[in-house]
């Protein structure tokens with residue numbers, strides 16, 4: 448297989464692996480050894496790709512698997528906003544690469560949907576330096592370009608499944624990183640308000656009924672908004688609940 452090396456903005460450095468367990472695990476190990484912010488671990492396939500909440504992430508060749516090491520000089524809570532930055536970057540990159548698929552939608556917290564099905568997911572992991580500040584943050588990005596698994600709880604799709612010619616992973620990586628850099632600059636210069644506004648404009652089910660699955664409960668209600676930290680605000684049983692972590696589903 449011939450692989451052209453992606454052209455990345457100056458602040459990024461690529462570590463290419465053929466096959467890994469999980470690019471997030473590789474990136475974490477490099478970060479512990481002192482790898483600089485902007486290091487990206489990119490693999491052709493993963494044998495133990497991970498999703499949020501311990502789920503497995505199907506990782507065959509032809510899709511994009513990349514994990515970015517960041518060292519944001521801010522609180523852990525603020526650093527979590529970079530998940531929304533990454534979601535917007537993936538949505539914008541896909542809109543550029545597969546314009547005929549129409550608008551890509553962001554599903555709270557960090558998924559990207561195409562035509563109502565999940566096409567990309569983001570796994571944010573961090574280790575703390577102090578209780579308040581992260582030593583590093585890993586932003587793991589998986590995008591279904593050539594294929595999607597058939598048996599997921601939330602239906603999945605890929606660029607190819609939607610009838611478009613899938614871009615090569617290196618082309619997708621280049622676009623995702625370019626848009627990540629653009630959204631990171633907006634976030635740094637204008638704060639989360641700018642990111643939140645763009646994310647809300649693309650949000651799945653905002654204002655409508657949803658099922659929210661938390662660690663220990665399932666709640667039905669209306670998706671009112673995300674707050675200034677990115678938590679979901681759900682109107683349920685006559686009260687407004689703030690949900691910092693969970694999964695969102697349509698009400699069927």
Ligand code: BTN
Pocket residue numbers: 468469470471472493495496497498499500502504511512513514558567568569570587588589590
């Ligand atoms: C999710 O939607 O549950 C998150 C999926 C994240 C998958 C990516 S693929 C690259 C990186 N390495 C992993 O093991 N997971 C993330």
